[in-house]
Amino acid sequence: MSGTPTVAVFRPDDDRLERAVELLAELGAEPAPDPMLAVEPTDATPRTDADYVLFTSKTGAELVSEAGWEPGDETVCAIGPATADALRAEGYAVDLVPEEFTSSGLVAALESRVDGARVEVARSDHGSAVLLEGLEDAGAYVHETILYRLVRPEGSGESAELAADGDLDAVCFTSSLTVEHFLAAAAERGVQEAALEGLEAATVGVIGEPTAETAAGRGLEVDVVPDEATFEALARETVAAIDDE
CATH class of the missing domain: 3.40.50.10090 (Rossmann fold)
Structure with a gap:
């Protein structure tokens, strides 16, 4: 993969989102923060x-x-x-x-x-x-x-539009609810089908098997499930998987 990959992160809009954005930037990615939980x-x-x-x-x-x-x-x-x-x-x-x-x-x-x-x-x-x-x-x-x-916060879903336009290289889902809220936001914006198609070409990272099962059940192909259920492990392995594609 050439260039800087764009990676969506869905953490709540507090210090967790700030740290996630900082980590993704340190890993060489362009963060696309889009809080899906309030x-x-x-x-x-x-x-x-x-x-x-x-x-x-x-x-x-x-x-x-x-x-x-x-x-x-x-x-x-x-x-x-x-x-x-x-x-x-x-x-x-x-x-x-x-x-x-x-x-x-x-x-x-x-x-x-x-x-x-x-x-x-x-x-x-x-x-x-x-x-x-x-x-x-x-x-x-x-x-x-x-x-x-x-x-789900009001105004969420910018990442869904990025996915629909083919401008998202990866996503980091941190719970089943972030998957569900992402798709609900996409539907609200009228781009759910296009967003799902966009994620077919992206790297989909999730925390834990329950989130992986939710994602698979909603039509997403999961690429990364780190052994350690932390955001740092998820971010590192997801960005590494982008580079491997």
């Missing part, structure tokens, strides 16, 4: 009677702090290092981070411990059923608290 807090906090409290995002960690959550004796679990770092930055101790930074990884880390235990899952309204079902199968009494809702 956060609507519910001001809820985890229940106080749980043996385990599970957090699945940096956003959740920050929101419970803002809402004044004060943990007791429960075991605090983070789905991955970014969530753990965010919890610690807010002054919370983190007791467990799974080896695999996914819902199934959390289940694998906890399934031998939670039989008969009360487990609180504190997350967005679009969390994977894998986590709840896996913990229930392990014998836990599971309760879910919705800390925030994820919505």
Whole structure:
């Protein structure tokens, strides 16, 4: 591939998007930032009677702090290092981070411990059923608290038009919802079919198998699924895959 590749990134419009843009630029790409997620807090906090409290995002960690959550004796679990770092930055101790930074990884880390235990899952309204079902199968009494809702920002979809015009070399989808919101934005702009055709010639990178399954189910051919479920790994491997084509 010659020239500077254009890579779309869909992170929420906060420091995550800023860091993603900086990283893509460092990797030699031209970032096309197009936030596909916006956060609507519910001001809820985890229940106080749980043996385990599970957090699945940096956003959740920050929101419970803002809402004044004060943990007791429960075991605090983070789905991955970014969530753990965010919890610690807010002054919370983190007791467990799974080896695999996914819902199934959390289940694998906890399934031998939670039989008969009360487990609180504190997350967005679009969390994977894998986590709840896996913990229930392990014998836990599971309760879910919705800390925030994820919505599609107004004005999103510039990347869909780039894809439709054949001007997008790659995309970095960071969740199933970013895939769904990208296609919804494309449809809203009347370019969904053309955007899908444009992505056939682009490199499609996704975080994790659930996102890969969503993308494939919506007609996208996935090229990159990094072993490590972090944006840095996704960006590096996606840009490298562009160069290999």
